[in-house]
Amino acid sequence: MKNLNSVFEAYLIGWGVFFLFYVSIAKRTSDLRAEVERLKNALPRGK
Amino acid sequence: MGKRIVLGAVAILLVIAAAYASFYVAPEERTMGVLQRIFYFHVASAWAGMDAFLLCFIANLLYVWKRDQKYDWLGVSSAEVGLVLTTVVLITGPIWAKPAWGIYWTWDARLTSTFVLWLLYVSYLLLRTLIEEPERRALLSALFGIFAFIDVPLVFFSIRWWRTQHPAPVIMGGPGSGLDPTMNKVFLFSVLAMHVLAAFLIVERYMLEKMRSEVDTLRREAEAQ
Amino acid sequence: MSLLSNTAILLDKELRTEFRSRELLTTTAVFILIVLVLFSFAINPGTEEARQFAPGLLWLAILFASSLMFQSCFLREQTNDTLSSLRLAVSDPFAIFLAKLIANTLFLLLTELMMLPFFAIFYNIPLWSKLPVLILVLFVGSLGISIAGTAISAISAQARMRELLLPLLLLPLLTPVLVVSSLVTASLLDREPIVQWKGIGFLAVFDLIFLTALWLFGEYLLEE
Numbered sequence: 281m282k283n284l285n286s287v288f289e290a291y292l293i294g295w296g297v298f299f300l301f302y303v304s305i306a307k308r309t310s311d312l313r314a315e316v317e318r319l320k321n322a323l324p325r326g327k
Numbered sequence: 328m329g330k331r332i333v334l335g336a337v338a339i340l341l342v343i344a345a346a347y348a349s350f351y352v353a354p355e356e357r358t359m360g361v362l363q364r365i366f367y368f369h370v371a372s373a374w375a376g377m378d379a380f381l382l383c384f385i386a387n388l389l390y391v392w393k394r395d396q397k398y399d400w401l402g403v404s405s406a407e408v409g410l411v412l413t414t415v416v417l418i419t420g421p422i423w424a425k426p427a428w429g430i431y432w433t434w435d436a437r438l439t440s441t442f443v444l445w446l447l448y449v450s451y452l453l454l455r456t457l458i459e460e461p462e463r464r465a466l467l468s469a470l471f472g473i474f475a476f477i478d479v480p481l482v483f484f485s486i487r488w489w490r491t492q493h494p495a496p497v498i499m500g501g502p503g504s505g506l507d508p509t510m511n512k513v514f515l516f517s518v519l520a521m522h523v524l525a526a527f528l529i530v531e532r533y534m535l536e537k538m539r540s541e542v543d544t545l546r547r548e549a550e551a552q
Numbered sequence: 553m554s555l556l557s558n559t560a561i562l563l564d565k566e567l568r569t570e571f572r573s574r575e576l577l578t579t580t581a582v583f584i585l586i587v588l589v590l591f592s593f594a595i596n597p598g599t600e601e602a603r604q605f606a607p608g609l610l611w612l613a614i615l616f617a618s619s620l621m622f623q624s625c626f627l628r629e630q631t632n633d634t635l636s637s638l639r640l641a642v643s644d645p646f647a648i649f650l651a652k653l654i655a656n657t658l659f660l661l662l663t664e665l666m667m668l669p670f671f672a673i674f675y676n677i678p679l680w681s682k683l684p685v686l687i688l689v690l691f692v693g694s695l696g697i698s699i700a701g702t703a704i705s706a707i708s709a710q711a712r713m714r715e716l717l718l719p720l721l722l723l724p725l726l727t728p729v730l731v732v733s734s735l736v737t738a739s740l741l742d743r744e745p746i747v748q749w750k751g752i753g754f755l756a757v758f759d760l761i762f763l764t765a766l767w768l769f770g771e772y773l774l775e776e
């Protein structure tokens with residue numbers, strides 16, 4: 281069972297990277313949603 | 328929306344199942360022992376990453392040909408996901424190499440060309456941030472993507488023929504190079520799982536890019552008024 | 553045939569513009585000289601190992617110099633706003649690229665030849681007897697650099713931060729040229745010189761592939 285740590289490290293870091301990427305997509309999406317709201321509010325006022 | 332959740336759930340289940348299979352189903356490799364189990368994760372990510380870049384290349388070609396925004400969105404999404412997958416390859420590679428060969432990094436053809444590939448697509452994404460006008464950004468980045476992908480085999484063979492001093496490690500020879508049948512099955516299953524995960528991430532990223540482009544149009548309209 | 557005659561006219565224009573001032577040639581040559589001198593401070597050039605990696609340093613210097621040299625390639629047209637009239641004047645936009653890349657190869661080769669004596673002296677490498685093959689290697693290598701560089705400078709000229717962007721896009725693309733030409737040059741300048749025809753052939757294949765890609769996609773690079 282030598283080197284088992286390295287195997288776990290590899291899997292955990294790998295999954296961590298995928299997870300972080302997914303979080304970054306979700307973050308960017310929610311930022312965009314906020315932006316849409318802001319624009320919606322700004323549009324009628326501009327008219 | 329529902330379909331995307333299902334795809335995500337399937338991807339997560341498959342990735343967990345692949346991890347289970349590589350720990351409990353695949354037999355222990357004789358010389359490397361438990362360490363070899365990284366192989367299923369590492370090489371599957373590499374294959375999925377390569378296919379994501381292939382998809383990016385196809386999307387780039389289609390954009391230049393058809394000039395449909397959709398292909399631009401697909402291009403950036405698959406490039407980003409491919410980059411994430413190759414990042415995983417570049418992280419898990421050294422974790423494996425250190426106990427196996429005693430060094431973190433060998434300038435072996437596969438590892439090095441993966442790194443150059445990674446750099447090329449970082450440049451691709453960077454280029455996109457530096458062009459304002461959407462159509463010009465789409466066209467020029469598509470063209471750079473085409474040049475970058477054409478470069479990949481040249482990078483690989485130049486390093487393989489002129490740079491690698493040691494023969495490539497046997498274990499990384501891919502399927503068919505002395506892999507036991509069960510190992511082969513587990514490996515192919517891991518490849519499948521990683522492709523489904525990549526597909527899920529590409530779809531998510533694609534929807535984000537689509538929304539971003541819509542918001543961009545909206546913003547332009549708001550500013551015009 | 554209009555492609556060739558167009559190219560010839562444009563090439564004549566490129567060469568005349570450059571040889572009137574010789575700005576590009578002198579600055580690039582001086583840049584390579586500076587890099588070679590700095591490299592010799594960073595390593596110990598008298599040693600036997602230096603023979604091994606000096607050719608790599610030479611190619612690295614050429615690569616950096618080229619990424620500076622190609623900056624002005626399309627930028628000059630853009631600041632003078634001549635690109636659109638140029639496009640109207642030629643029947644095939646590939647002629648524009650062909651003229652520019654031939655000019656770039658020529659300029660690069662000229663600066664390399666100017667710098668070769670300094671390289672030989674600084675790093676203590678006799679190269680007189682191998683000059684013909686060395687020039688061939690320099691030619692196929694520089695042609696590859698110029699083809700990719702001309703294409704990329706057309707892209708970077710249309711973006712922000714273009715001075716930084718050009719090397720960023722170009723240098724990773726040129727990895728194969730750097731790897732192969734350094735090794736071919738190193739084995740050529742070795743104590744027991746070998747001419748690696750396979751490497752020279754590989755560089756020629758690189759040139760051909762990128763030339764074909766430029767021929768196929770070049771016109772889109774210049775779209776308004």
